[in-house]
Amino acid sequence: MRLLLLIILALATLLPSLAQAYDILVLQSSSSSGYAQVLKGFRTNNSASQRVIVMSDYAEVDVVRIVREDRPRLILAVGDTALKAARAVQTIPVVSVMSLATISQRNITGITMFASPEQYCKLFTAMSAKRVGIIHNPGKTGWYLEQARIAAENAGIQLVVREVSTAKETPAELATLAGKVDALWMLPDTTAVTRETTEFYFRFGLEQSIPLISFASSYLGFGAAAVIEIDYTKLGRQAGDITNALLSGSRVSDLPVAYPLGINRADNQAVLKKLGLKFVKP
Numbered sequence: 001m002r003l004l005l006l007i008i009l010a011l012a013t014l015l016p017s018l019a020q021a022y023d024i025l026v027l028q029s030s031s032s033s034g035y036a037q038v039l040k041g042f043r044t045n046n047s048a049s050q051r052v053i054v055m056s057d058y059a060e061v062d063v064v065r066i067v068r069e070d071r072p073r074l075i076l077a078v079g080d081t082a083l084k085a086a087r088a089v090q091t092i093p094v095v096s097v098m099s100l101a102t103i104s105q106r107n108i109t110g111i112t113m114f115a116s117p118e119q120y121c122k123l124f125t126a127m128s129a130k131r132v133g134i135i136h137n138p139g140k141t142g143w144y145l146e147q148a149r150i151a152a153e154n155a156g157i158q159l160v161v162r163e164v165s166t167a168k169e170t171p172a173e174l175a176t177l178a179g180k181v182d183a184l185w186m187l188p189d190t191t192a193v194t195r196e197t198t199e200f201y202f203r204f205g206l207e208q209s210i211p212l213i214s215f216a217s218s219y220l221g222f223g224a225a226a227v228i229e230i231d232y233t234k235l236g237r238q239a240g241d242i243t244n245a246l247l248s249g250s251r252v253s254d255l256p257v258a259y260p261l262g263i264n265r266a267d268n269q270a271v272l273k274k275l276g277l278k279f280v281k282p
Contacts, residue, residue, distance in 0.1 A: 022049035023247060025072040027063065027086055029079025029098075030056040034232050038078055038098055041236025046243050048073075055081045064088050074246055076239065077110075093246050097239045098232075100188055102143060109255045111238055113188060114144050115228045116259040117151035120213065123226060123265070124157055124183055127211055127277055133160045133181035135173050137191035144187065159185075170197040174204045186214040186224070198222065211275055220268045225275065227266050234262025 024046075028035050031054050039052075051070065055061055063085045067075070074093040077086040083099040087108070096103050096110030103110055124132055132152070136145060145161065152159045160181050162173035170192050177184070184205055186193055193201070202223040205212040211225030219227060238261050245255060 021070065022051045023073045024048050024050045024076055024243060025063075025066065025070065025074075026050050026052040026076045027061075027078065027082035028052060028054045029081035030054065035078050035098060037232035038236040038239070041233035042076070042240045042243075043236075045237040045240025048243070048247055050076075055079075055085060061085055067092060074243060076243060083108075093252050095239055095242050095246070097235060100140070100190060103257050107252055109242065109252050109257055111235060111242070111258050111260055112144075113230065114141075114259065115215070115230060115263050117144070117148040118155075119228050119263060120148075120185060121151045121155040121157055123213060123228065124185075125155055127183060127225075129181075129183035129211070130156070131158045131160055131181045131183075133162070133174075133177040133184045134187060135162050135164060135170055135192040136187055136189045137164055139165075140191055141187050141189045164192050167191055167194045167197050170194075171200045174200055177204070178208060181208075181210060183210050183225075184212045186212060186219070188215045209275060211271070211277065217264075217266050220266060223268070223271055225268055225271045225277070229264045229266065230260045231262035231264050235260050238262065 026039070028039070051072070053061060053066075067089050072092065074095065075086050075089060077083040077094055077096045078098050080099045080101055083096045083101055086094045086096070087105060090105070090107050092107065094105075094108040094110075096108055098113060099110070100113050134145070134148075136142075138145070149159055160177060162176060164170050164173055184201060186201055201212055205223060212223065214224040214227045215229060217227050217229050238258070242255055242258075246252070
């Protein structure tokens with residue numbers, strides 16, 4: 001009997017350490033190559049133990065239960081689906097990466113999927129564009145526009161903004177910019193920029209003979225003059241630095257949401273030449 005009690009006590013002491021078998025619960029929205037690049041970069045900067053759950057592999061994932069039972073120290077949410085699931089957890093820090101959603105929860109920090117507006121303003125200045133058109137949904141990218149207005153004002157650039165609440169409004173709002181802008185800035189706004197509306201942006205740029213600046217290199221083939229694209233591997237490394245800080249004792253409030261530090265810029269020389277732009281590297 002005494003031996004049995006000793007065994008029970010030993011197990012009671014041991015079980016908590018067994019339950020916390022890893023430090024980081026990685027929620028990955030899907031197995032896309034972009035997410036894989038982020039995790040590759042993340043692991044070069046963070047050696048903490050991990051459990052990875054690919055959300056698309058399951059009909060439903062009870063993240064709250066997993067956190068309660070496994071007791072990880074923090075969550076890395078990769079992608080929109082992962083962040084949505086992680087929002088249900090408020091007991092441990094969450095680091096968000098590769099998500100377009102607004103991060104507005106006290107236990108969540110991370111890195112946006114938007115390059116800093118200053119980077120874009122440097123590009124517009126190099127193109128001598130003083131009036132820049134933007135179509136956006138305030139509910140999706142209003143927070144970014146606030147920062148963009150400050151950066152534009154500092155750079156001597158006027159933002160000519162049109163707001164939409166549905167994708168169907170985009171073509172009409174684009175038309176109102178005719179003759180009023182020197183360049184068009186395409187934001188990663190999932191209302192304003194969709195598969196159906198993309199062609200209207202490039203048609204507008206062609207008809208108005210103005211450069212269109214976008215956020216993904218895939219748009220260069222459609223006629224974008226230049227793009228500022230996030231480097232996914234460097235994004236992962238940056239996320240690794242944030243999680244290292246949290247695991248070392250920093251608070252989420254000490255680590256505000258950041259812009260990506262690693263970006264790539266690419267130009268479409270044929271389009272620039274056609275527009276008669278003597279491009280100067282910013």
